[in-house]
Amino acid sequence: MNRFETIPKTRRCQAFITINEPVSSGLIRLEIEVDQEMDFLPGQFAMLNLMGPRKRTFGRPFSILACSGNRVEFLYRVVGGGTGDLAGLKPGHPLTMLGPLGTPFPAPVPGQPAVLLAGGVGLPPVLAWWHRFSRTDDRAFFGARDPGDLPWDLLPVSWDASVDAQGETPVGRVAWQGLVTELAERELTGMDLPPSMVLACGPIPLLEAAGRFAEGRGWDCFVSMEEHMGCGYGACKGCVIPIRSDGQPEAEGRNATCCQEGPIFRAEEILWKQIR
Amino acid sequence: MNLPDWWKIDPCEPFVLGPREFPGRIWTASGCFAYGLTGHEISSRGFTSPYEGLGAVVSKTVTPMARTGNPMPRLCELPTGALNSIGLENVGFDEFLASVLPELERRGVPTVVSLAATRPDEFGVMVAALQMAGADYEHWHGVEINLSCPNVAEGGHDFGRDPETVARCVAAARKALPDRALLAKLTPNVADIASLAKAAAESGADAVSVINTVVGLEVDLTSGRPVLPRRYGGYSGPGVLPIALAKVDEIVQKAGVPVVGVGGIGGAQDALKFFALGAEAVQVGTAQMEDPFAAARIAADLSG
Incomplete structure (x- = not known):
């Protein structure tokens, strides 16, 4: 990272x-x-x-x-x-x-655009990255349940939004119906993009889909994981995420603390099948 | 804070326990502050580090082989504390010896190493290896043998319930530990804790740490099933304070064994209750998870 x-x-x-x-x-x-x-x-x-x-x-x-x-x-x-x-x-x-x-999202890499994906309450870390680092060729997509669930005033106008169910949107704003990863797929397919970096935060299915989306293109993908926590600072080992152990078969994974080693992980190192 | 008239001790002054002088009487409990290498860089108003004023950090329990621990969820919050079922996740004894203990020494963390094993002789083997590796260490003060972790499948549970087994574990550790303090951490999930304390002391323990967590269970009403995958967990936090106080009192009254009090301490007043009953020192556990400075604040408050 x-x-x-x-x-x-x-x-x-x-x-x-x-x-x-x-x-x-x-x-x-x-x-x-x-x-x-x-x-x-x-x-x-x-x-x-x-x-x-x-x-x-x-x-x-x-x-x-x-x-x-x-x-x-x-x-x-x-x-x-x-x-x-x-x-x-x-x-x-x-x-x-x-x-x-916790471990933050990676810093931007020159020449490597970022594709930001966020769903629901997963907005803050992705929006924070956008405000701190975004460049003209970075793209962001945000999904919510319906237009009423979208915090329109906080959402930069350049972001594309998607919803599970259609409804009324503010004047001049549009929300596509469907999954946020599908929206990203649709918008980015056919574009001649250099290798990019995907940063995602949201529900587990979104994160897993973000990982597949990046993997299919050979891109890096970093996801923000969520787990119930005890201490938050690595003291109790109460919030572990199963990840791959270097050089070991999948079954031989290890537990990484979500609070300290995470919450940001490489999507490819997470053992998704073992996540509840 | 206002301290009671009977309180004459400075818990940040050195005191002697068994063959060893500890830098203070306010410790952190095993499993609640990792290995004592976590949180050194955290600051808070009035404190430069969470380790300020601590008499010892009792490490997370180390087992002969590394353990990955139990499946999630491992914690279940309750109104008066929490249940945990971490399952003794740890790096394993060899790794602890090779990289953790030297780092604790380098950082000057007053350390008590918590050990668990499945057979009494394993305690002897581990303590002997510790003694070899740490013979010259200035900040390694002792060993606490964990005889009662209630959430490990192999029945760590029953291990500490039998005075004879307790005696064999303690004796094996004592034989290999000539000049450091030896503590035995006892389970409260027994009818007669005083006889366990007596067995530990007669076999060479310098003190008993009382109590470990209380066996507990919580039910998820939506599913109708226990919240924790292994059903039972270890109950800790403010709700166990009166249980811990009663067990400490029972040991002091009936067995006359030196006690390190642990269970439900959230602030200086809770710690004082253990000292009032005759505890030599106290350990802060669950409160340390919510506030890395919990033990340091208690040490500062009780220093007057």
């Missing part, structure tokens, strides 16, 4: 909510203010936990969307009790944050 020379320092911070508002029918934008200046690399995440009586045994991992000074931004979807509690909180509510954590 094209690693960064320096990874921003991880900090354990006190924080409070500054913004916690829906940006689409399913996605909520969270902005927090932390007690120190923060930096991150796209693909990295932070563990957030509530303070007070609703503090959980473990924090929850949230992919970082943006960071500026003491402000850190996330996008999330309510998936369980922890995110459910978070969605009900008003600005000012105290939190703790441990971050940034």
